[in-house]
Amino acid sequence: MSKTVVSDEPPSSSNQAAALSVAGVSHSYGSRRALDNVSFSIAPATFLALLGLNGAGKSTLVSLITRLFGVQSGSIEIFNHDIRHRPSEALRMLGVVFQPRTLDLDLSVTQNLVYHAALHGIGRREALARADDLLRRLGLADRSKDKVRVLSGGQMRRLEIARALLHRPRLLLLDEPTVGLDVKARFDILTYVRRLVSEDRISVLWATHLFDEITPDDDLVVLHHGKVRAHGVASHVIKDAGAPNLHSAFVQLTGAAVDTVSSAP
Template sequence: MTTSDASTVVATVPDKPVGHDTASLPALSISAVSHSYGTRRALIDVDFSVAPASFTALLGLNGAGKSTLFSLVTRLFGIQAGDIRIFGHDIGQSPSEALRLMGVVFQPRTLDLDLSVMQNLLYHAALHGIGRRNARLRSEEVLSRIGLADRAGSKVRDLSGGQMRRLEIARALLHRPRLLLLDEATVGLDVKARADMLGHVRQLVTEQGIGVLWATHLFDEIIPSDNLVILHQGRVLARGEVARVLEESGAHDINSAFMRLTGTQSGSLGS
């Protein structure tokens, strides 16, 4: 995917108030989704859901199909087989209704390095149809929440890697989504920046009730209270609460469970 594709994935989605009819539905429902690149099958009958106000970790090696799945959910790729719904809205039949409920942080950086922090947010807000006055108020609010209020006028290129990632999360939250997708969001960050980002995202779940799908290849980014989906070579090998996955695999930790389910050796994933 290109930076321009990633940054415009929801460019035409209008900013609307969220209704109350979706409260009991999964934030994200993926049913029997398959995808191929020519003869290579990247996803095979993938099936899982993300509940509102929950943190779901999508764990897999590089090449497992995580980014392909994100491209399908965000409509960068068309669905070849299966069904994807966001709070009940089919992304193929009702894309605007579905995408307005979702925010995304892609693995590639999609910020404009030569614009200021505030300019990046205002530009993104304009793509969502948010009026300039409201956009500035929302931008100030999210910058304060992520601890970047004092950097609003700074050029993005002057931020640290961790600050850039926090800014991308802030940008994804501008239109007030109820589902947040993050694809390998901590790649390239140091240990403290990774921990800070995870803490911030988990806080969004508990304080704002946002459903989160967090794609990662790192075991230590997953905690016992998370929901877990293990994706390997395009197939879901396990899903459910961490304790359930460990019990069903007969393992004492996530590392061991992953090795038993996938047949990989210790150290194949990062820690």
């Protein structure tokens, strides 16, 4: 039988706005409810893992946060800016890496970045300077003139992260960013994103179905069939579920069959 656990959340200063606040959000596609009264928040400079299987509602939530879909019920705020009432201010603070690739394969690495920068009103000279810095940090400086189509899957993902960081957001949202990548590419991307949190103090929402991408110290939201089944520090969620590990805790919290969880794509 599934149960809901709300565990201890990481401490946050009372005078700091949450990087992301999702409050009472529900969303339906016709008669099918994809999200049901979802609430959680991300403290500044925090890595939060949104864990759920396919169909959990992760992509719907991402679409709401990024305003691809309108909010039907509840509210979403990014650093106190409501995305319905102050969308420009909210989205200015948000960088996004969507699950589907959205790069122009026939443009070069740098051209992709400069084009995206222009959409944010960043001039060419400043765009080139920021692009050079990000490509260096992400290990892509030597590929700057290459067309995107010749990059590996991991390199494309790193480029998408660079693009998402061009306008210097305070919150980075990544929807299943390591799907289809090999073990090393997954490790490199996750390591870099965690470094953004620890060194650059960027807040991160990392949506995934992969248990091994979550550490015991991460803030964690377990989403299943559109409902939050647990929210808290991952180690506390596991302990409160009376489970030996995250995989077992997830099964207990969601009631999902073990073979379904084990074979998640």
